[in-house]
Amino acid sequence: MYVRSRDVRDYVLARAGGVCEGCAGPAPFATASGRPYLEAHHIRRLSDGGPDDPRHVAGICPNCHRRAHYASDRSAFNAVLQRKVNEREANLEN
Ligand SMILES: [Zn+2]
Numbered sequence: 001m002y003v004r005s006r007d008v009r010d011y012v013l014a015r016a017g018g019v020c021e022g023c024a025g026p027a028p029f030a031t032a033s034g035r036p037y038l039e040a041h042h043i044r045r046l047s048d049g050g051p052d053d054p055r056h057v058a059g060i061c062p063n064c065h066r067r068a069h070y071a072s073d074r075s076a077f078n079a080v081l082q083r084k085v086n087e088r089e090a091n092l093e094n
């Protein structure tokens with residue numbers, strides 16, 4: 001199943017509900033359109049963008065996003081993100 005990246009992004013940000021899926025903190029600010037600002041991160045990729053499965057995309061705050069790409073513990077952190085996304089997706093199916 002492939003969906004356009006924008007749809008995946010919208011889905012993931014709606015799933016996050018304004019709360020970072022990494023640190024569980026609130027989005028740092030609201031956008032000009034009034035939405036909580038979070039970023040879509042592709043857990044299994046080195047770079048973001050393009051179509052992907054929302055089960056492997058996390059909605060996270062800018063801080064967690066930089067961590068997921070650049071931190072010394074990024075492998076472990078991405079594993080944590082994947083676990084949290086798995087839990088959320090499992091809850092949505094119930
Ligand atoms: Zn965060």
Ligand SMILES: [Zn+2]
Pocket residue numbers: 040041042047048065068069
């Ligand atoms: Zn990313």
